[in-house]
Amino acid sequence: MDSRPSRFDPGGGTACRYNLRALSIWPRLDRRALNRCGCDPERIARLVARRTSLPIEAVLALIKGPTASPVDIQTWFG
Numbered sequence: 001m002d003s004r005p006s007r008f009d010p011g012g013g014t015a016c017r018y019n020l021r022a023l024s025i026w027p028r029l030d031r032r033a034l035n036r037c038g039c040d041p042e043r044i045a046r047l048v049a050r051r052t053s054l055p056i057e058a059v060l061a062l063i064k065g066p067t068a069s070p071v072d073i074q075t076w077f078g
Contacts, residue, residue: 018044018063025062026051 016039023029026048037043045060052059068076 021063021065022048 018039018041019034019037022034022044023031029048029051033047034044037047041060041063044063045056048054048059048063049056054062066073
């Protein structure tokens with residue numbers, strides 16, 4: 001078995017966090033098409049935008065996740 005990381009999996013054996021996040025929000029996404037996006041959030045957003053009424057910018061914000069700092073998160077949820 002090849003132990004080198006895939007070009008679609010830059011995490012070195014772990015799944016791409018953008019792919020995982022997209023699949024958790026839109027579980028019926030085509031996994032093969034998602035893997036062809038190469039862990040690029042822009043390409044993933046274009047793929048998802050074809051299936052939803054959300055604009056690409058909104059999909060991209062959902063995929064990239066929160067922009068809160070760890071200090072803010074600790075303050076809010078504490």
